[in-house]
Amino acid sequence: MDTTTAAVASDARSDAPASTPDVETLIATARRLRRDILEMTTHAGSGHPSSSMSAIDVIVALYSGGILRHNPQEPHDPDRDRFILSKGHASPALYAILAERGYFGHDLLRTLRQTGSPLEGHPNMRRLPGVEASTGSLGQGLSIGLGHALAGRIDGRSFHTYVMVGDGEVQEGQIWEALMSGAHLRADNLTLIVDHNQAQQSNILERVLDYRPLAEKLRAFHWHVEEIDGHDMPAILAALESVRQVKGQPQAIVAHTVKGKGVSFVEADWTYHGRAITKDDLQKALAELRD
Amino acid sequence: MAATAERFELKLGKATRDAFGEALRELAKTNDRLVVVDGDVSNSTRTEWFAADHPQRFFNVGIAESNMVGVAAGLAAAGKIPVVASFACFLLCNAYDQLRISVAFPQLNVKAVGSHAGISIGEDGPSQMAIEDIALACALPGFAVLAPADEVATRVAVRAMLEHDGPVYLRVGRPKAPVVYGSEADFPFQIGQAVRLRQGNDVTIVANGLMVAAALQAHDRLAETGVSARVLDMPSVKPLDEAALDEAARETGAIVVAEEHLAHGGLGSVVATAVAGLRPCPIAFVNLGDTFAESGPGDELLEKYGLTAADIVRGANRAVAAKRQG
Ligand SMILES: Cc1ncc(C[n+]2csc(CCOP(=O)(O)OP(=O)(O)O)c2C)c(N)n1
Ligand SMILES: [Mg+2]
Numbered sequence: 097m098d099t100t101t102a103a104v105a106s107d108a109r110s111d112a113p114a115s116t117p118d119v120e121t122l123i124a125t126a127r128r129l130r131r132d133i134l135e136m137t138t139h140a141g142s143g144h145p146s147s148s149m150s151a152i153d154v155i156v157a158l159y160s161g162g163i164l165r166h167n168p169q170e171p172h173d174p175d176r177d178r179f180i181l182s183k184g185h186a187s188p189a190l191y192a193i194l195a196e197r198g199y200f201g202h203d204l205l206r207t208l209r210q211t212g213s214p215l216e217g218h219p220n221m222r223r224l225p226g227v228e229a230s231t232g233s234l235g236q237g238l239s240i241g242l243g244h245a246l247a248g249r250i251d252g253r254s255f256h257t258y259v260m261v262g263d264g265e266v267q268e269g270q271i272w273e274a275l276m277s278g279a280h281l282r283a284d285n286l287t288l289i290v291d292h293n294q295a296q297q298s299n300i301l302e303r304v305l306d307y308r309p310l311a312e313k314l315r316a317f318h319w320h321v322e323e324i325d326g327h328d329m330p331a332i333l334a335a336l337e338s339v340r341q342v343k344g345q346p347q348a349i350v351a352h353t354v355k356g357k358g359v360s361f362v363e364a365d366w367t368y369h370g371r372a373i374t375k376d377d378l379q380k381a382l383a384e385l386r387d
Numbered sequence: 388m389a390a391t392a393e394r395f396e397l398k399l400g401k402a403t404r405d406a407f408g409e410a411l412r413e414l415a416k417t418n419d420r421l422v423v424v425d426g427d428v429s430n431s432t433r434t435e436w437f438a439a440d441h442p443q444r445f446f447n448v449g450i451a452e453s454n455m456v457g458v459a460a461g462l463a464a465a466g467k468i469p470v471v472a473s474f475a476c477f478l479l480c481n482a483y484d485q486l487r488i489s490v491a492f493p494q495l496n497v498k499a500v501g502s503h504a505g506i507s508i509g510e511d512g513p514s515q516m517a518i519e520d521i522a523l524a525c526a527l528p529g530f531a532v533l534a535p536a537d538e539v540a541t542r543v544a545v546r547a548m549l550e551h552d553g554p555v556y557l558r559v560g561r562p563k564a565p566v567v568y569g570s571e572a573d574f575p576f577q578i579g580q581a582v583r584l585r586q587g588n589d590v591t592i593v594a595n596g597l598m599v600a601a602a603l604q605a606h607d608r609l610a611e612t613g614v615s616a617r618v619l620d621m622p623s624v625k626p627l628d629e630a631a632l633d634e635a636a637r638e639t640g641a642i643v644v645a646e647e648h649l650a651h652g653g654l655g656s657v658v659a660t661a662v663a664g665l666r667p668c669p670i671a672f673v674n675l676g677d678t679f680a681e682s683g684p685g686d687e688l689l690e691k692y693g694l695t696a697a698d699i700v701r702g703a704n705r706a707v708a709a710k711r712q713g
Contacts, residue, residue, distance in 0.1 A: 174466065221464070221493045229464065233488040239454045240489055243461015243469075246446060250422065250467070270485070273451035277458070281446065 116162035119329045124387060126156040126329070129192040130358045131385050132205055137188055137372040140209040143217065146356035146368045148189035150293040150326070151260060154351055155179075157332040158258060159193045165255070168198040171225035177255050178244050180229045182237020183262035183291065184218035185370070190227065191215050199226035235268025237261060238288060242278050245286040245346075256340055260289040264296030267305050272317075278346040279318035287339045288319070288348040291326065293355040295366040314348045326351025359384050397565035397600050404502040404559045406541035408433020411470060414549055415441055421549070422462055424448060424471045426455045431561075432472040432502040452477050456485035456499070463495035468549060475501025475517030475558060483523060490554050491527040498548050499524075500557045504534075505647035506675065506692060507597055508561040509685035517558075518675055522652025524556035525625050531578050532625040534558040534646075534654075536599035539568035540622060543576050551578055558596065560647075562685050565600035567620070581628035587617035590703045590710075591635035591642045593658055595621045598645040598673070598694065605645075605699035616703055624654055629661050636666040641706035645673040645699050647689075669709035671702035 117125070129152050137143035158164045164177045181190045188208065195202045207213035214223035218232030229240045241259035248255050261271065278286055290310060294301050307313070314321045320342045324331040332351070339347035355369070356362030359381040362373070373381050401409075415421045415437055425447045429435040438445035448455045452473055459469035471478070478501045479486070490497045504517045524532045531551060535544040541559060548555045555578075567584070568574040576582055584599070585606045594602040599620045609616045617639055619631055635642060642662060644655040655672040662670060673693065680688050689695055 229460075230488060230493040233484050235453070236457050236460075236485055236489045239457020239485070240461040240464065242454075243458040243463070244465045245461075246458065247422075247462050247465030247467050250444060251465075270451075270453040270457065273448070273454035274457065277448040277451065277454055280449070 117160060119333070122156055122161055122329050125160055125196065126153050127358070127385050127387065129156060129189070129196060131382055132192040132195070133188040134359070134373055134378060134381050136191070136205045136208040138375060138378045139206055141372055142209060143188055143372050144185040144370050145188060145372060146362050147183065147186040147262065149357045149359070149362070150353040150355045151183070151186050151291045152189045152192070153327050153329060153357070154260065154289055154291070154332050155189050155193050157329060157336055159197050161333050161336070163333070163336045164258070168226065171199065174251070175253055175255050178228045178241065178257040180231070180237045180241045180257065180259045181219060182229070182231050182259055183234065183265055184231030187215070187217065187219050190219060194224070194226040200224070234262065234265040235270040238271055238274035238278070241286055242274055242281070242283055245283040246281065248285055256285050256287065258287045258289060258336075260291060262296070263290055263292045263294065263301055263310070264304070266290060266310065267307065275314065275317045275319065282344050283346045284343050286346040288346065290348065290350050291353050292350050293353040295355045295369065297369050300366055311350050314350070318345055320345050320347040321350060322347070323350045323352065326353035327357055397567070397603065399563045400566040401538040402561055402563050403535060403537065403541040404431070404433050404561060406538040407500060407502070407545055407557070407559045408436045410542045410545035412436040412440060414546060418468070418549065420466065420468045422446070422467045422469045424455050424459045424462070424469055426450055426452050426473045426477065428473050431474065432500065434470065434472050452481035453485050456482040456497070457489050459497045460485070460489035460495050463497045464493070468496055468498065470498045470500055472500040472502065474515060475504040475520040476515060479517060479520045479523045486527055491529055494529050494553055496553060498555050498557065500559065502559050503561045504558045505560055505597060506680040506688045506694070507647060507685040509688060510682050512682035513679040516680060518649045518679070519652070520556070520558060521624055521646070521648050521654065522656070525652060525657060527554070527556070529553060530625065531555045531623065533578065533622055534595040534624060535622045536596060536620055537564045537567045539571055540574050540576065540620070543571055543574050544622060547576065547578050560597060564597060567599050567603065576622060579623050579626040579628060581631040582620040582622070583617065583631070584620055585616065585618035587615040588639055589615045589641065590707050591617040591619055591639045592645065592699055592703060593619045593621050593632070593635070593642060593654065594645040595624065595654055597647050598699075601694070601696040601699055602645055604696035605703065608696060608700050609703055614703065614707060621654060621658070624657055627657055627661055629665060632658060632661050633665045636662050636668045640668050641703070641710040642668060643671040643673060643699060643702035643706050645694070645702070647694055648674055650674050650676050669706045671706040673698045673702045
C-alpha cells in the first residue's frame with residue numbers, strides 16, 4: 097500500500113479534519129511519541145515501553161491521521177468515536193497520544209505512575225479524560241467496545257468503536273466470547289485491532305500458547321479481516337479507514353508488529369516486557385529515535 | 388411449595404425473580420435508558436418479559452457471562468442503564484473479574500441481578516445455587532448489595548436500584564416467597580435502610596431474603612416463651628443501616644442474624660463487623676455454615692441445612708443466654 101492509496105482513502109471521509117497531516121508528519125509524530133514513551137517509563141522506573149512501542153504507529157494513525165472523530169475539549173461527546181486500549185499495560189502509548197492531542201498538558205507525562213497522578217500504571221477512565229475504559233485485566237476491552245457499539249446502534253448514532261488487544265491477550269476466553277457475540281449481533285460499528293507482536297510476558301507467543309494463524313480464526317468467526325504491517329503508516333491508515341465501510345459484520349485488523357519497535361536492543365529481546373529501560377540505556381535508545 | 392407456606396405460616400406470594408421481571412417490564416415503559424444483557428437464561432431470570440416488549444434493547448450474548456458483564460459495562464459507559472441478569476452463581480462467580488475491573492473500578496451504572504440465589508432452588512443442586520454471592524458482591528468496592536424478602540419488597544428494590552446512580556447487585560430467588568409485606572406502604576425502603584417489622588426488647592433478629600419470613604415466625608414462637616424479639620429486615624447489605632443496628636444492640640443487647648448464604652462474608656459477617664465497631668453484644672448466626680448443600684426439594688434443604696424458624700429461635704436463645712451471662 098503506498099501513500100497515494102492512503103490519501104485517497106482519507107479523502108473518502110467527508111468529516112475528516114481538513115488538515116489531516118501527511119504520512120511523513122505522522123511518522124515523525126510516532127517517532128516523537130516513542131521518545132515520550134521511553135522517557136516517561138524510564139523516569140517512572142517501571143512500565144511497559146516495549147508493548148507501547150509496538151502499538152504506537154496504529155495509535156498515532158487513529159488519533160492524528162484523521163480517523164478518530166474526537167474533540168479533546170469534549171471528551172464525553174456522545175457522538176465521538178471510541179478507542180479502547182484493552183491491553184492497558186501499554187498505557188504510556190495512550191497517554192502520549194492523549195497529551196499530543198491536547199487532552200492534557202505534556203508535562204503530566206512526567207508524573208506517570210506517581211501517587212496522585214491520573215496517569216496510573218493502567219488506564220483509569222475515572223481519573224483521566226480521553227480514557228474510554230479502565231483496563232489492565234487482559235481480555236475485557238472487546239466486550240466493553242461491543243457495549244458501546246450496541247449503545248450507538250440503539251441511539252442511531254454513527255460513531256465507530258476501535259478496540260486494541262495484545263496477541264497474548266487473545267488467549268483470554270472472554271475475547272472469543274466477544275468475537276462470537278460481535279459477529280452474531282452484526283456490530284459493524286466495531287473494529288478489533290490486534291497488536292500481533294508475537295510476544296507476551298513470560299515468553300514469545302509461539303512458546304507460550306501458539307494459536308496462530310489468527311486471521312483465519314477471525315474469519316471463521318465471521319469477522320471481516322485485514323492483515324497489515326502495523327508499522328507501515330499508509331497501510332495502517334488505509335485499513336483503519338476501509339473497515340469503516342464494511343457493513344453487516346464487525347472487522348478486525350491484524351497488525352503485524354515488532355515489540356519494542358524503534359529501539360534495536362529492545363526489539364531483539366522479548367524479556368524487555370514490563371521493564372523500563374535503565375537511565376544509562378535511555379540515551380542510547382533515544383539516539384535511535386532521532387528525527 | 389405448599390410445605391413452605393405451612394412452615395412459614397404465611398401466604399405464599401410470587402417468587403422474587405418473578406417480581407423482578409414484572410417490575411423491570413413495568414419500569415421500562417417509562418425509562419428508555421434501560422437495556423438488558425442476558426446470558427441465555429432470560430426465561431429463568433424473567434428478563435424475557437422485558438425482551439418481549441423491547442427486543443431492540445435486549446441482548447442475549449449467549450452462555451458467556453464474562454462478555455455479558457463487559458457488554459453491560461460498555462452500554463453503561465455510553466449512557467445506558469444496563470441490567471445484566473443471570474443465575475447469581477454464574478454472574479458472580481463466572482464474571483467476577485469483569486464485575487471488578489470493567490464495572491466496579493470505573494463505578495459504572497450497571498445493575499447486576501442474580502436469580503436462583505440460595506439453596507431454596509432445590510433439585511438442581513449445588514452447581515446452580517449461589518451461596519457466596521453476597522460475600523462476593525460486598526467485596527466489589529462501591530457496589531450496593533440488595534436482597535429483598537418478597538414480591539412487594541422486590542418491586543420497591545428494583546425501583547430503588549434503577550434510581551440509584553452506580554453499580555448495584557440485586558439477589559432474587561426461584562421459589563415462591565411468603566408474603567411479608569401487604570403493600571408498598573408497609574415497606575418504606577431506601578438503599579441503606581433496614582425495615583423494622585416487629586418491635587421487641589430481648590433480642591433482635593436480623594434477616595434478609597427468604598429468611599425474613601422465617602424470622603417473623605420465630606418472633607411469634609419466641610413470644611410464646613416470653614422472649615420479646617425485634618425483627619429487622621435488612622434488604623440492603625451494603626450500604627448497611629448501622630443506625631438500626633446500633634439501636635438494636637443498645638435496646639436489645641443480643642442479635643441473631645439469619646441468611647440463606649455461607650457463614651463467611653454474608654449478612655452475618657457484615658452485621659458482626661458493624662456491631663463490633665458500634666456497640667459489641669452477643670451475636671448468633673443462622674446460615675449455611677461452610678458447606679455446599681445438595682439436590683432435593685427446597686423446603687427439605689432449608690430444614691436439613693438449618694435455615695428455619697426453629698433454627699432462628701435456637702440462635703435467639705443462644706444470644707439471649709450469652710447476654711445474661713454478661
Ligand atoms: C488477566 C490478566 N492476566 C495476566 C496479566 C499480566 N500480564 C500483563 S501484560 C501480559 C502479557 C501481554 O501480552 P500481549 O497481550 O501479547 O501484549 P503485548 O505486551 O505483547 O503487547 C500479561 C500476562 C494481566 N494483566 N491480565
Ligand atoms: Mg504480544
